[in-house]
Amino acid sequence: MSAHVIADDAEALAVAASLAAEFRPGASARDAGRRLPRAELDRMSASGLLAVTVPADHGGADVGARTLAEIFRLLATADASLAQIPQSHFAYVNVMRRQGTPEQREFFFAELLAGRRFGNAQSEAGTRHVQDIRTRLEPRPDGSYVLTGVKHYSTGALFADWIPVLARTGDDRLHVAYVPSGAPGLTVVDDWDGLGQRTTASGTVRLDGVPVPADRVLPHHLTFEGPQLHGALAQLLHAAIDTGIAAGALAEAAEFVRTKSRPWFESGVETAAEDPLLIQRFGELALCTKAAEALLSEAARSVDAARADLSDDTAAEASVAVAAAKVQAARAAVEVSSALFEVSGTRSAADSLNLHRHWRDARTHTLHDPARWKIQHIGRFVLNGTRPPRHGLL
Known part of the structure; x- marks a missing residue:
């Protein structure tokens, strides 16, 4: 396998935007037919996008968290499933960066630059809780x-x-x-x-x-014996996926209302897009989505800052910022993907249109870990200065 090597953050974002545009038209059909995106993942590998966090001294672009989060957000606006597949890939690239020996890093970073993909075998079912690993x-x-x-x-x-x-x-x-x-x-x-x-x-x-x-x-285990960003980076990417789902659902709702919806007869307007009540609701949904995007950007900035000067305090600030972004992203994804039907009307519920994929994706992905515990850790930090635990899920 061979792959292009991306040079810097700007090229990484341009490649992600291009791939998102390429993947978007087929997303609904892939979901409806459960057609696994092997060809699309091969395109992603060949583009060099999966190697963008390889350190510069190993030939990679070594992009920052803000760039990586935006890459995932862009991909998720097009296809949330396709965006989620490499989430663990980057989490375990990060493990290699932190705990790999020089020889291990040399070997695996070369694999990544050649387009190889990491998967994951992490969670277990039937155990007492998510940290009860019995393998x-x-x-x-x-x-x-x-x-x-x-x-x-x-x-x-x-x-x-x-x-x-x-x-x-x-x-x-x-x-x-x-x-x-x-x-x-x-x-x-x-x-x-x-x-x-x-x-x-x-x-x-x-x-x-x-x-x-x-x-x-x-x-x-050594990852969690000192200040770490393993959990913050992994959760940042989940937040980016949810934020992308919200943005993708909002864009599709707007397109549907502009091109397919009829105005309610009491509105007195010629098109649904002129209905003042719909305009109001779209404004509310846009605010919800933009809040998620703003918190995502702020969380990524905090992760980058902590990476540059890692301490217990900077790691805690990054984890709390990411927790806030994840909570808002989850709320936005579920609300906007549900409201899509509210603003689009009866015809949007046709199964053949598959607009419900946005809500199904949001409802499924946001179950990854409970927002209620993130809110707990945010509150403890703000009220009492209690740093979040080092368990890799925050």
């Missing part, structure tokens, strides 16, 4: 390891060249094992049946005695 990484006499476990919600794994697997060793410490897609004992099952985000293929990964060389394992 085991057992050492062998020769220094290598064996992986055993079952993962769910493994977005990106079906399309990946490498699957980062979150597992615990005998001392219960978290590690990440980077497993090639064709490894013996590894099975990726396309059994995702969510009502939204239908083409993410967020299914099951089974690990039945998967051999892992020692140089493919990273000590992820």
